[in-house]
Amino acid sequence: MRLISRRDAIGLGVFVAVAGHTAALASPVEAESEIARFSAGATPQTRNITIDLPEIAENGNSVPLAIAIDSPMTERDHVSEVLVVAERNPRPVVAKFQFTPMAGRAQASTRIRLASSQSIIVLAKTNSGVLFVSQRPVKVTIGGCGG
């Protein structure tokens, strides 16, 4: 459900192919600037980032999110920081995780709030500045006839 396209993310706009169709990330300016800041000019690589999210969230108040990045997590080569962005939330940055080799795995999960159906973008940086990116869409149900 997540592929990294060969196009580079340069500042604004990250193009990713998701589930067979290409979706331009029409992210609001805030989300883009947070992503640009985190990326610090690095070009994202292809890597195994798994983003676990329900396809349809039962509500926007508590959506389980799990992130896993393939990494040896040694002193020499480990994921050091992960940025989670919800492109359509009022404040796009959801959380920033910091990992050390003592974590053993570049894996974490939490529960988040989503204002509407949107894509969650995950960027991961290693200790040597290598950048990975992936995204996953989630539909958010807001009440049926009233909740």
Added chain:
Amino acid sequence: MQPMKGPIAVLRRLSVAAFAVAGACGMVTDSNGAERVKTSAPIAIEGDASPRPWTRYPGWTTRNFSGFNSLASTASPPVALQPRKLDGPIVGDPAIGRQLVADRRRGGSCLACHIMGTAGNADLPGNVGPDLSEIGNAGRDDEWLFNYVFDPRVYNPETIMPPWGTHGVFNDSEIGHIVAFLKTLKEPARFASALDDPRKRPTPEEKRDNLDPLVNPGMWAVEKAQELWKTPGPNGSSCVSCHANPEAELKTWAASMPYWEPRLHKVLGVEEFVTRHAKATTGQVFLMQSDENTALAVYLRYLANGTPIHLDQTSAEAREAYSRGMALTTRKIGQLNVSCADCHSPDKGGLKWVRGQWLGQLRGQLDHFPTWRTSQQSVWDIRKRFQWCNVAIGADDLPPDAKEYGDLEFYLAAQNDGLKLNVPGIRH
């Protein structure tokens, strides 16, 4: 906000003066080995178990629904008997109609129940009603379309669709716009993803470990109740004074609830029983839906987890409560004019989607109550769920200890007969 005098007035009314017969606080084991509430368990007879006058919870809509039926009152406008004659063809703007049918502020509007082509970006429409994507080709004239939206009962007395015009949700000109839009629908809907198509959407399955406190914050209630159990009330006694070993003594009790209480001439659920029993014994006042009451209600059922729900329906009064409850599930209420059965019976809206939410049937809806609601970040008991549903469809909520809710809970519990308690639940 509830008026300050409410709870205090209730406290005065739950007077010490009128107690039930204070027999031994013992449990009776019936022939099935299940414990039953002995009808001599002390309960406070006077007063209400929740504040009066009842006012809606903060944060819920403040709209007044007194012009429509509730479970306790009849007030809805009369049913239209004849279709209205129109003066001429409909003049409406399909672009406005396209917005109105997707307007969530108007009772979910049409998309709650119908696929409607590209309206609302075909974003999670429901399928309680038929797919209307090609209604523009169905050979229906303007007058028929107008009247169907205004009050479908003139064509189908059994309909579960709201009478949008008779009940004042849409005015004539808005219905005109809607009709103009309907006439443009001539092609099957195209969905951005299979998830949007209610016919292909996977049915939600609840798989969370609801008894793991790290998964279900609602487990706070169990710990809180264990503290309360030992906390003395004004009389100097606490629950533990009579119930020293709840894990053993109350191992199946809650599975027999709710029950018919002859001293009050109504059905009592666990929550109301806690209010009245605590007051009559330790002197503590735990009104329904207070944190303490909710914690104890969760705990009492938690102790009986794994026990199949089974009500005592041997008395004539209990059977009458069941019949009244059943009738209440078919009573049309609210501005949207629906009954419980309209949404939760599989032969109507049950097991279908209303917008992006799955409508469960009655069986399977009680065994996990009280439940943590992730959308509310709090534990709700079944009475609060009833209140919420009432308000959501445009009907006034009743106080949680309303006798109508008691009858409804009795009928609902009977539909859940044999299902094992699993409390606290975790749901949206």
Added chain:
Amino acid sequence: MDMAEQPRIKLPGQARKGEIIEIKTLVSHAMENGLRRDQNGVTIPRKIINRFVCEFNGQLVFSCDLDTAVAANPYLQFFAKVEEDGTFRFSWTDDDGSTLTAEEKIIVTA
């Protein structure tokens, strides 16, 4: 609802040297995002836990900067690789500067 209740932490009491263990944490907190209004229309001010830190024997294992989109009663699950006996120390910091801490010991066998 504040950080009055104790945080819940789940991790094994014992592990083998070099094993990667799973840690789950949950703390009671409304995580008020500053966007809600009360019944009088007044905005309820933002008040969240904005930082979580997990250390082992004084060394950083994992940390998290939380923003307003982390759900109420924040739950964080992560891993730690243990090489020796010791103490995990967890801390949650509120916008108001107050910090809640908790500790859990672990025995590490060869």
